[in-house]
Amino acid sequence: MKASPDAQLRLLELADIDAELGRIAHRRRGLPEHAKIVELETRDTELRDSVAAMTAQSSDLSREQTKAEADVEQVRSRIDRDRQRLDNGQISSPKELENLQSEIASLQRRQGDLEEIVLDVMERREANQSKLDSATSERSAIEADLKTVVASRDSALGGLDEQAEAASAKRGQVTGTVPAELLGLYDKLRAQHGVGAAALRQRRCQGCNLTLNTVDFNAIKDAPADEVVRCEECRRILVRTAESGL
Numbered sequence: 326m327k328a329s330p331d332a333q334l335r336l337l338e339l340a341d342i343d344a345e346l347g348r349i350a351h352r353r354r355g356l357p358e359h360a361k362i363v364e365l366e367t368r369d370t371e372l373r374d375s376v377a378a379m380t381a382q383s384s385d386l387s388r389e390q391t392k393a394e395a396d397v398e399q400v401r402s403r404i405d406r407d408r409q410r411l412d413n414g415q416i417s418s419p420k421e422l423e424n425l426q427s428e429i430a431s432l433q434r435r436q437g438d439l440e441e442i443v444l445d446v447m448e449r450r451e452a453n454q455s456k457l458d459s460a461t462s463e464r465s466a467i468e469a470d471l472k473t474v475v476a477s478r479d480s481a482l483g484g485l486d487e488q489a490e491a492a493s494a495k496r497g498q499v500t501g502t503v504p505a506e507l508l509g510l511y512d513k514l515r516a517q518h519g520v521g522a523a524a525l526r527q528r529r530c531q532g533c534n535l536t537l538n539t540v541d542f543n544a545i546k547d548a549p550a551d552e553v554v555r556c557e558e559c560r561r562i563l564v565r566t567a568e569s570g571l
């Protein structure tokens with residue numbers, strides 16, 4: 326392939342711009358905000374699930390408490406009825422009196438047991454509510470953190486977008502001055518190897534950093550200036566410059 330030495334030199338400019346675009350893309354992917362956002366969203370999902378579970382448990386416990394309180398109430402009103410019978414003197418025999426007193430004592434024990442259950446349910450409700458409150462406030466904190474991190478990510482991306490746009494505009498200007506055939510080869514090599522062209526400096530290919538052997542070096546030295554030459558090691562377009570050592 327033939328191309329003017331000037332057009333070949335433009336490939337080095339192009340390679341610099343493409344390297345810059347590569348660095349910008351790398352920085353985009355490597356922003357610490359990406360990992361932080363995933364971490365916050367993961368934690369928020371965990372909390373959302375546990376808030377749902379605790380909310381369901383809260384309404385279960387509330388029903389359990391209502392039921393336990395109704396049980397206490399039922400026993401208490403039976404005790405009241407029995408006491409009224411005692412107070413009203415409706416008892417006909419000592420045997421009946423004994424039975425009634427024994428029933429009251431047993432109902433009182435039962436009431437004590439049921440009141441224990443009410444207390445236990447209340448304690449569990451309180452513990453559940455306190456965990457629910459702390460999960461809810463952690464979610465609020467995460468929401469605020471996410472806003473901050475997303476804003477910081479967007480601002481970093483915005484800055485990188487501007488840099489990428491400037492580099493792309495510069496690239497457009499340079500590619501406009503490179504013959505289509507040469508540009509096609511450069512782009513193909515770049516797609517294959519990541520880099521399409523490198524300078525030959527002090528007998529060394531700046532792409533793969535290998536020093537050319539004498540045979541290859543002499544072949545390049547003897548090649549006409551408008552001949553597009555390639556590195557025999559990495560196959561990149563080798564651009565000859567004043568520093569090539571030729």
Ligand SMILES: [Zn+2]
Nearest residue numbers: 530533556559
């Ligand atoms: Zn090379």
